[in-house]
Amino acid sequence: MQIKHPYLLFLGEAADQLAAKTADGVARWRSEWCVGQLRLAGCCADVGLADLDLATAYGAGARTLVLGVANRGGIISPQWMSTLLEALDRGYDIASGLHTRLRQIPELAQRAEELGRELFDVRYPDLDLAVGNGERRGGKRLLTVGTDCSCGKMFTALAIEREMKARSMLADFRATGQTGILIAGGGISVDAVIADFIAGAAERLTPTADADHWDLIEGQGSLFHASYAGVSLGLLHGAQADALVMCHEPTRTHMRGLPDATLPSLTECIALNQQCGRLTNPSCRVIGISVNTAALVESEAGRVLQEIEDDTGLVAVDAYRNGAGRLVDALG
Amino acid sequence: MQIKHPYLLFLGEAADQLAAKTADGVARWRSEWCVGQLRLAGCCADVGLADLDLATAYGAGARTLVLGVANRGGIISPQWMSTLLEALDRGYDIASGLHTRLRQIPELAQRAEELGRELFDVRYPDLDLAVGNGERRGGKRLLTVGTDCSCGKMFTALAIEREMKARSMLADFRATGQTGILIAGGGISVDAVIADFIAGAAERLTPTADADHWDLIEGQGSLFHASYAGVSLGLLHGAQADALVMCHEPTRTHMRGLPDATLPSLTECIALNQQCGRLTNPSCRVIGISVNTAALVESEAGRVLQEIEDDTGLVAVDAYRNGAGRLVDALG
Numbered sequence: 001m002q003i004k005h006p007y008l009l010f011l012g013e014a015a016d017q018l019a020a021k022t023a024d025g026v027a028r029w030r031s032e033w034c035v036g037q038l039r040l041a042g043c044c045a046d047v048g049l050a051d052l053d054l055a056t057a058y059g060a061g062a063r064t065l066v067l068g069v070a071n072r073g074g075i076i077s078p079q080w081m082s083t084l085l086e087a088l089d090r091g092y093d094i095a096s097g098l099h100t101r102l103r104q105i106p107e108l109a110q111r112a113e114e115l116g117r118e119l120f121d122v123r124y125p126d127l128d129l130a131v132g133n134g135e136r137r138g139g140k141r142l143l144t145v146g147t148d149c150s151c152g153k154m155f156t157a158l159a160i161e162r163e164m165k166a167r168s169m170l171a172d173f174r175a176t177g178q179t180g181i182l183i184a185g186g187g188i189s190v191d192a193v194i195a196d197f198i199a200g201a202a203e204r205l206t207p208t209a210d211a212d213h214w215d216l217i218e219g220q221g222s223l224f225h226a227s228y229a230g231v232s233l234g235l236l237h238g239a240q241a242d243a244l245v246m247c248h249e250p251t252r253t254h255m256r257g258l259p260d261a262t263l264p265s266l267t268e269c270i271a272l273n274q275q276c277g278r279l280t281n282p283s284c285r286v287i288g289i290s291v292n293t294a295a296l297v298e299s300e301a302g303r304v305l306q307e308i309e310d311d312t313g314l315v316a317v318d319a320y321r322n323g324a325g326r327l328v329d330a331l332g
Numbered sequence: 333m334q335i336k337h338p339y340l341l342f343l344g345e346a347a348d349q350l351a352a353k354t355a356d357g358v359a360r361w362r363s364e365w366c367v368g369q370l371r372l373a374g375c376c377a378d379v380g381l382a383d384l385d386l387a388t389a390y391g392a393g394a395r396t397l398v399l400g401v402a403n404r405g406g407i408i409s410p411q412w413m414s415t416l417l418e419a420l421d422r423g424y425d426i427a428s429g430l431h432t433r434l435r436q437i438p439e440l441a442q443r444a445e446e447l448g449r450e451l452f453d454v455r456y457p458d459l460d461l462a463v464g465n466g467e468r469r470g471g472k473r474l475l476t477v478g479t480d481c482s483c484g485k486m487f488t489a490l491a492i493e494r495e496m497k498a499r500s501m502l503a504d505f506r507a508t509g510q511t512g513i514l515i516a517g518g519g520i521s522v523d524a525v526i527a528d529f530i531a532g533a534a535e536r537l538t539p540t541a542d543a544d545h546w547d548l549i550e551g552q553g554s555l556f557h558a559s560y561a562g563v564s565l566g567l568l569h570g571a572q573a574d575a576l577v578m579c580h581e582p583t584r585t586h587m588r589g590l591p592d593a594t595l596p597s598l599t600e601c602i603a604l605n606q607q608c609g610r611l612t613n614p615s616c617r618v619i620g621i622s623v624n625t626a627a628l629v630e631s632e633a634g635r636v637l638q639e640i641e642d643d644t645g646l647v648a649v650d651a652y653r654n655g656a657g658r659l660v661d662a663l664g
Contacts, residue, residue, distance in 0.1 A: 134558030134590055191528040198527050198562040226466030226569050226612050230530040233555075234562025258466055275604070280558050 003095050003120050003185045005033035008052065008062040012069040012080055013042040020045035022097055023068025025179045029158050033185075035060040040079065045069070054083070054090050064120075066182055067096040074099025076108075084108060088117045095120035097178030122181040125188045125201065132199030132238045134280050139209030141281075142331070143241035144219040144290065145273045147263050149228065149256045151249040152319070153219040154180045156290040159324040160245070161216045167328065170213040174205050176235065180218045191220055191231045198231055202238025217241070223272050224264040225255055233276060240281045243331055244273055245288050246314075250304050251295045266312055287330045288315040333459075335427050335452050335517045337365035340384065340394040344401040344412055345374040352377035354429055355400025357511045361490050365517075367392040372411065377401070386415070386422050396452075398514055399428040406431025408440075416440060420449045427452035429510030454513040457520045457533065464531030464570045466612050471541030474663070475573035475609075476551040476622065479601045481560065481588045483581040484651070485551040486512050488622040491656035492577070493548045499660065502545040506537050508567065512550045523552055523563045530563055534570025549573070555604050556596040557587055565608060572613045575663055576605055577620050578646075582636050583627045598644055619662045620647035 007030070009023040017024070027034050027047040036052030039045070047068070052060065065087040071077065076084070076098060084094060084102075088111045096102050102119040103109050112119050142160065144153040157173055157180075164171035173180070175187030193201045206215040217239050221228030248266060255261040264272075270286045277284030289308055293301035301318060308316040315330045317323075341359060346352040359366050359379040368384030371377070379400070384392065397419040403409065408416070408430060416426060416434075420443045428434050434451040435441050444451050474492065476485040489505055489512075496503035505512070507519030525533045538547040549571050553560030580598060587593040596604075602618045609616030621640055625633035633650060640648040647662045649655075 131589075132559040134593055191526075193527050194523075195525050195527045195530050195563045195566070196523040196560065199559055223565075223608075224611060227464040227531055228528065229569055229608075229611070230562040230564075230566025231527045232562075233565045234527070237558050237561055257463075261466055272607070276555075276561075279556060279561070 001120060001122070001181070001186045003182070004063040004093055005030070005185060006035045006061045007033050007064050007066045008054070008057040008092070009034055009037045009047060009049065009066050009068045010083070011037055011039045011043050011045050011047070012071070012077060013040045014045035014069045017045045019071065020047060020069050022070065022179045022182060023047045023066070025154070026066060026068055026182050029183045035062045038065070038083070040083070054087055054092070058090050058092065063092060065092045065094045067094065067098060068182070070098070076100045076102065076105060081107065085111055088112055088115055093118040093120065095122060095182060097122045097182060099123065122187070123178050123189050123192055125193050127188065127204070129193060129197040129204060130200045131196055132203050134237070137206070137208035137240065138211060139213045139215065141206055141215045141217060141239055141241045142243040142245065143217040143236065143239040144245050144247050145232065145236065146219060146222045146247040147224065147266065147269050148222050148249065148252060149225055151252070152247045152290055152292040156245055156247050156319050156324065157216040157218045158183065159319040160327055163324040163328045164214060164216070170210060172213070172215055174215050174217045176205065176218045176220050190235055191228065195230065198234025199238035202235045206239060219247070222269070223276065224269060226258060226261060236273065236277050237280045241277055241284050242281060244277060244284065244286045245290050245327055246270055246273070246286050247290045247292065249292045266308065270312065286314060288317065288327045290319050290327065291316055293318045293321065333452060333454070333513070333518045335514070336395040336425055337362070337517060338367045338393045339365050339396050339398045340386070340389040340424070341366055341369045341379060341381065341398050341400045342415070343369055343371045343375050343377050343379070344403070344409060345372045346377035346401045349377045351403065352379060352401050354402065354511045354514060355379045355398070358398060358400055358514050361515045367394045370397070370415070372415070386419055386424070390422050390424065394424070396425045396427050399426065399430060400514070402430070408432045408434065408437060413439065417443055420444055420447055425450040425452065427454060427514060429454045429514060431455065454519070455510050455521050455524055457525050459520065459536070461525060461529040461536060462532045463528055464535050464566070466569070469535070469538070469540040469572065470543060471545045471547065473538055473547045473549060473571055473573045474575040474577065475549040475568065475571040476577050476579050477564065477568065477605045478551060478554045478579040479556065479595050479598065480554050480581065480584060481557055483584070484579045484622055484624040488577055488579050488651050488656065489548040489550045490515065491651040492659055495656040495660045496546060496548070502542060504545070504547055506547045506549045508537065508550045508552050522567055523560065527562065530566025531570035534567045538571060551579070554601070555608065556601060558590060558593060568605065568609050569612045573609055573616050574613060576609060576616065576618045577622050577659055578602055578605070578618050579622045579624065581624045598640065602644065618646065620649065620659045622651050622659065623648055625650045625653065
């Protein structure tokens with residue numbers, strides 16, 4: 001899967017900014033790929049790009065219309081159809097991370113087929129995967145892991161990629177979820193592969209590379225999340241990570257979606273991830289903590305970061321507030 | 333999925349006894365469901381049942397033809413087609429654990445549809461699964477886990493079920509793999525579900541039950557197998573096991589399919605399974621070791637079992653040679 005850029009980001013009639021968080025992520029991390037945003041009447045989101053129609057954006061180079069909006073049920077809204085069909089007519093491919101597949105809407109599938117356009121349903125890997133083999137590969141790998149779901153694993157991997165590139169290091173973000181795939185232009189939704197192939201998918205996603213090249217791999221879930229830990233473990237084994245960054249949201253009172261489940265301590269989460277990671281890479285170690293302090297005022301955030309550093313003996317940063325520089329330093 | 337019994341076991345033209353190991357398992361564990369075997373010319377396997385044709389077996393009560401034979405590629409051989417079509421005509425459903433799906437062979441799918449017969453492709457779960465929620469359920473659960481793949485997890489769970497039933501305990505074997513599903517008449521191939529739903533599949537498979545009821549859950553893979561550990565962890569979390577039985581093959585020199593990977597020690601494998609199992613059931617503990625000593629002479633087997641008991645402080649049995657009585661005792 002290789003999605004062509006530049007992109008035109010489609011925001012539909014997003015009810016609020018959060019509904020456009022996929023477009024937000026793409027605009028934040030790949031602004032150089034985004035020529036504009038396309039909003040329908042009633043759209044309440046804005047990702048800070050020029051409002052362009054399909055024709056103008058195509059003229060400006062856009063080659064893929066990216067559905068950057070989520071709605072209830074993850075459906076392709078009937079109100080979007082005329083825009084999507086016109087996009088195909090004008091020469092665009094379409095990429096979507098929604099639950100409903102573009103390719104299962106006969107009108108879209110047929111038009112794309114006729115015109116030779118591609119429809120990317122990034123939530124659904126359509127690969128013939130192999131089971132993982134655990135064989136060591138060349139190159140270096142960093143995987144973001146977490147105490148819980150949705151605590152900054154994609155953000156952290158992207159922030160590290162940006163920092164490494166700023167230092168002229170060889171680095172590639174490797175996406176394992178919908179938004180990440182749209183940001184990277186490719187990847188594998190590892191939680192959507194057949195269970196036997198989780199580790200194999202991670203191996204495929206991060207192939208052998210030059211000795212000084214870093215893959216920055218987007219983690220998923222948590223070894224301590226009762227719903228998704230299998231995905232996290234398969235990804236950890238397949239990633240063969242040299243370095244792990246532990247992502248953490250310090251104000252959370254229970255595991256996401258599981259009101260009765262408490263969070264693990266950072267110490268036990270670090271220990272278990274290192275232990276399991278060493279099955280496929282004996283030098284696997286947690287090199288730092290990425291703390292999402294968005295819910296805290298700055299002074300409180302600073303205090304929490306210091307406490308975590310004192311408790312773990314590792315670098316702790318909020319990559320959003322402070323960037324990922326100290327995490328990259330910690331690799332040295 | 334509920335496969336109707338009695339069964340007629342189809343052995344095709346099995347090249348040797350090993351090629352009929354699925355039929356062997358069904359005949360061993362559910363002889364009361366098996367009215368006979370159906371062998372084609374050239375078949376070199378024999379599972380010890382009467383050789384019956386389709387008409388005679390149907391008269392004797394058989395309602396499902398079970399494809400109990402594996403071949404290269406897991407295909408439905410063209411030479412089987414006339415038998416399979418005749419079976420449908422005569423009133424049989426058909427069940428298969430092969431890679432190729434019965435339902436994807438148009439001639440079979442169409443005939444089954446016309447006649448109202450069922451085709452069971454037990455390797456492919458066709459369920460709308462939910463993600464796991466980790467909520468505690470009533471009843472007791474025992475899961476077989478392992479140091480490696482293919483070391484006796486299905487056999488051990490079935491031997492414990494048999495022992496419990498002999499003691500008039502409430503017990504049900506819960507199948508998670510193809511052969512197990514044919515033996516149980518139902519189940520979920522957990523390694524074939526979408527990765528997000530591994531724990532959810534295990535929860536679905538082992539629903540709430542009476543306080544004195546035991547589910548005996550067939551484990552898969554190993555937390556220490558670089559290819560499949562994600563499946564093992566999701567199953568462990570979803571199973572919410574009160575008791576684990578660690579299955580082990582003491583003569584293995586490397587992990588199955590991974591020539592460079594050594595086996596974990598029993599001690600570390602016990603510790604990690606207990607630690608992870610306690611995420612969803614704080615009282616989860618390994619209650620014994622099931623050792624597959626098939627490769628050893630009896631005196632050597634006895635010595636190995638004693639050594640393992642000394643090292644781990646747990647009951648160690650070969651369930652094939654000695655039955656599962658001491659494992660059931662260890663639950664008390």
